[in-house]
Amino acid sequence: MSNLPDKSVNNKPRRQSRIREAHAAAILRAAEDLFSRNGYNGTALEAIADHANMSKQNLLYYFSSKELLYHRVLENVLDIWVDKMALLDQEGEDPAEMLRNYIRRKVELSRSNPNASKVFAIEIINGAPHLKDYLKERLLPVLEADVQLVRTCIEAGRMDPIDPYHLFFLIWSSTQTYADFSSQIELSLGKDELEANDFQTATDFLTHVIIKGIGLK
Amino acid sequence: MSNLPDKSVNNKPRRQSRIREAHAAAILRAAEDLFSRNGYNGTALEAIADHANMSKQNLLYYFSSKELLYHRVLENVLDIWVDKMALLDQEGEDPAEMLRNYIRRKVELSRSNPNASKVFAIEIINGAPHLKDYLKERLLPVLEADVQLVRTCIEAGRMDPIDPYHLFFLIWSSTQTYADFSSQIELSLGKDELEANDFQTATDFLTHVIIKGIGLK
DNA sequence: GTCTATAAGGGGATAGAC
DNA sequence: GTCTATCCCCTTATAGAC
Secondary structure, X not given: OOXXXXXXXXXXXXXXXXXHXXXXXXXXXXXHHHHHXXXXXXXXXXXXXXXXXXXXXXXXXXXXXXXXXXHHHHHHHHHHHHHOOOHHHOOOOOHHXXXXXXXXXXXXXXXXXXXXXXXXXXXXXXOOOOOHHHHHHHHHHHHHHHHHHHXXXXXXXXXXXXXXXXXXXXXXXXXXXXXXXXXXXXXXHOOOOOOHHHHHHHHHHHHHHHHHHOOOO | OOOHHHHOOOOHHHHHHHHHHHHHHHHHHHHHHHHHHHOOOOOOHHHHHHHOOOOHHHHHHHOOOHHHXXXXXXXXXXXXXXXXXXXXXXXXXXXXXXXXXXXXXXXXXXXXXXXXXXXXXXXHHOOOOOOHHHHHHHHHHHHHHHHHHHHHHHHOOOOOOOOHHXXXXXXXXXXXXXXXXXXXXXXXXXXXXXXXXXXXXXXXXXXXXXXXXXXXX
């Protein structure tokens, strides 16, 4: 195993796969960016290729079809998403602190990955045709666990007897809006672009209203 | 003026304009429906025409281009929207009651016009290229008035000193999610379709959390 | 891995008969 | 107002040379 690198003097296989990885990653980034701005049908492969500094034909060498490329983009997005969706990460911690962290992580995700959020949003709005099964497998288990945790808090009298599912719908929508609806928010605030400051205000506002609103003690 | 109807014995002009109105309305409904499911570029004129029971060529007789048709759909949507966005409708009323009504109206709109909400959402996510100017003219004045009203409440010590803009971002996103993200919500609740019951739960939950969360007295 | 060339189909829009 | 026919561009995808 240790002698394998020596076998190919010019390191061809390794260098090639490095090129492949780099180009594939560049294509995925470009695709996410353009799909988020113009949707699936509104984005031509040639535009993605241009954005990734290569020819359309070369792009098709890396991803054999547009559908496949879109699938890969969606999977990337959802993987990032679900990882941040578990409340339970830190067992034994204060419920209020858990929710605060959850909200903070979600707003942070809207700031760092707005394009991913938008691709995801458009897919959901259109009825999640490519994503429904994957959502069932990946999202539902995490959601059920989180809902159960909230129920435990309610039964212990630590928060108001609200509907746990709707609590998560509220958190998802109110945090993701800073990515998905940024153009409307920018317009409303009279800014060309949202700044770190705005995301901090959003986080503070949402944690205040939600924690207080559900009567979390 | 009163003798004009008698001039045309067979009422041709009147009947023709009735057909025109009916067909135009059918096209607009079909277009809203299909744009909400597949976006602008994902929707073929032929599909809209089929949905409205006419040929593509005939559709183009009523709306001379796809762009124009899309504009009309967007205008319809926004007009419905902005009308419901004014908090101030009932001057002198209790602020808590005003906000409750506002939230109730917005959830009701998500229930009655989900397709309109989705068309609007996709347009905003894509940066509102067709809608920015119209939003500035129609939305901003209403928002500014609403924000001012909230500020007055805060200065009177009737609610917590929260950021008024973010309060509206919260209400917009959390109510519209029941239209825009309905596929995800249905999946989460294990239902094929949201029922009146679910919208009532949503309204009750949101009014509880938001009114309590901003410390409205 | 990257290029040129091209097949194959979809979709917006127009022309003109009825 | 509605129909048939047609134009033409755009886009996905493949074939094959280098």
